[in-house]
Amino acid sequence: MRCRRCRAPSVIELRRHNAAFCRPCFLIHCRDQVARTIEEHHMVEPGERVLVAVSGGKDSLALWDILLDLGYPADGLYLGLGIGDYSDESGRYARDYASSRGARLVEVDLPTDVGFDIPGGAAAARRVPCSACGLSKRHLFNRAAVEGGYPVVATGHNLDDEAAVLLGNVLRWSTDYLGRQTPVLPGGDGFARKIKPLIRLGERETAAYCVLTGIDYVVEECPMAVGNKHLGYKAALNAIEDASPGSKAAFYLGFLQRGLAHFAPEAAADRQSLSPCASCGSPTTGDVCAFCRLTEAATRPPQGAKPAPRRRTAPPR
Amino acid sequence: MGGVKVVLRNPRRELEVAGPLRVKALLDKLELNRESVLVIRGDTLVTEDALLGDTDEIEVRPVISGGCGA
Numbered sequence: 001m002r003c004r005r006c007r008a009p010s011v012i013e014l015r016r017h018n019a020a021f022c023r024p025c026f027l028i029h030c031r032d033q034v035a036r037t038i039e040e041h042h043m044v045e046p047g048e049r050v051l052v053a054v055s056g057g058k059d060s061l062a063l064w065d066i067l068l069d070l071g072y073p074a075d076g077l078y079l080g081l082g083i084g085d086y087s088d089e090s091g092r093y094a095r096d097y098a099s100s101r102g103a104r105l106v107e108v109d110l111p112t113d114v115g116f117d118i119p120g121g122a123a124a125a126r127r128v129p130c131s132a133c134g135l136s137k138r139h140l141f142n143r144a145a146v147e148g149g150y151p152v153v154a155t156g157h158n159l160d161d162e163a164a165v166l167l168g169n170v171l172r173w174s175t176d177y178l179g180r181q182t183p184v185l186p187g188g189d190g191f192a193r194k195i196k197p198l199i200r201l202g203e204r205e206t207a208a209y210c211v212l213t214g215i216d217y218v219v220e221e222c223p224m225a226v227g228n229k230h231l232g233y234k235a236a237l238n239a240i241e242d243a244s245p246g247s248k249a250a251f252y253l254g255f256l257q258r259g260l261a262h263f264a265p266e267a268a269a270d271r272q273s274l275s276p277c278a279s280c281g282s283p284t285t286g287d288v289c290a291f292c293r294l295t296e297a298a299t300r301p302p303q304g305a306k307p308a309p310r311r312r313t314a315p316p317r
Numbered sequence: 318m319g320g321v322k323v324v325l326r327n328p329r330r331e332l333e334v335a336g337p338l339r340v341k342a343l344l345d346k347l348e349l350n351r352e353s354v355l356v357i358r359g360d361t362l363v364t365e366d367a368l369l370g371d372t373d374e375i376e377v378r379p380v381i382s383g384g385c386g387a
């Protein structure tokens with residue numbers, strides 16, 4: 001197979017694009033897709049500093065690398081989740097990348113800075129680990145951005161992630177989530193803008209980007225992810241993609257173009273009536289934000305404790 | 318008697334497959350979806366039509382992750 005752009009021998013075939021690329025042209029392709037996404041969705045204004053949520057995995061490291069190459073002032077934020085060896089190893093990859101690039105990595109450690117780790121804290125709070133983890137990430141990334149003066153937080157969600165989430169939302173017709181499944185969540189009122197610049201790259205592409213640029217990342221899967229629904233949705237979508245290349249992109253990018261607007265009003269209504277959390281000051285729909293309630297439940301001594309009352313949580317921002 | 322040395326990940330394990338064979342045939346044999354893996358030889362990637370010989374050592378690396386924007 002030959003490169004579509006320069007006819008040199010190719011290193012990767014992208015059936016969705018009906019193309020193969022050599023190494024240099026593939027790297028250009030990745031940067032172009034990210035640049036196009038940022039422009040199309042007005043993700044970053046000139047001069048804005050970007051905080052990249054870095055996990056040590058392929059997506060976030062590829063994202064950070066591409067943003068730096070495109071000239072964005074992008075620092076990394078690594079959040080230690082306290083998930084045993086997995087967290088130790090992920091942190092190492094994040095630090096190694098930062099030092100190899102001379103980039104700035106901010107670190108927050110959930111066990112030392114907040115007082116619980118994901119496996120233990122989720123169990124104590126009777127929550128699914130990934131839900132406690134997602135909530136903690138959203139809260140702490142936002143807090144770090146607001147406190148550090150970053151108007152924008154960028155995450156490494158890729159096309160496969162978004163297509164899988166979309167499939168899950170459609171299977172349950174979760175119209176409120178559908179209305180919020182946008183690549184940009186606007187900032188303001190205590191929130192940094194949240195952007196997902198990798199939505200035009202599949203995870204095979206972000207992994208290939210890392211291999212071809214020599215970025216080492218944690219290949220092992222987070223032990224908490226084993227058997228989660230999300231992985232099942234991805235497998236289902238990949239089976240469809242294999243038979244009909246381009247399906248995932250048509251599904252998700254088509255949703256952004258033609259589906260999202262039908263669900264957005266419901267999400268906008270949800271975002272009103274935010275007030276500062278009584279405990280930490282972050283914007284929330286209740287008196288105390290979901291993260292502070294999680295922290296309270298996760299760090300409470302086990303003896304004689306009553307589970308916290310269930311409440312409707314604030315929408316992910 | 319050698320073969321194509323194949324390293325698989327998550328968990329890490331090794332096996333040998335009789336060469337020569339194409340990457341596509343190897344993935345079919347291992348019942349792997351082409352969308353979900355990369356095939357790495359040295360510090361680069363190989364495409365599906367690449368021919369693997371008995372002196373080759375490759376890694377078949379899954380690319381699917383838990384989906385938390387990692």
Ligand code: SF4
Pocket residue numbers: 081118129130131133134222223224225383384385
């Ligand atoms: S798989 Fe779940 S627990 Fe692990 S990092 Fe992702 S969200 Fe957190």
Ligand SMILES: [Zn+2]
Pocket residue numbers: 003004005006007008021022023024025026
């Ligand atoms: Zn080329």
Ligand SMILES: [Zn+2]
Pocket residue numbers: 277278279280281282288289290291292293
């Ligand atoms: Zn709070």
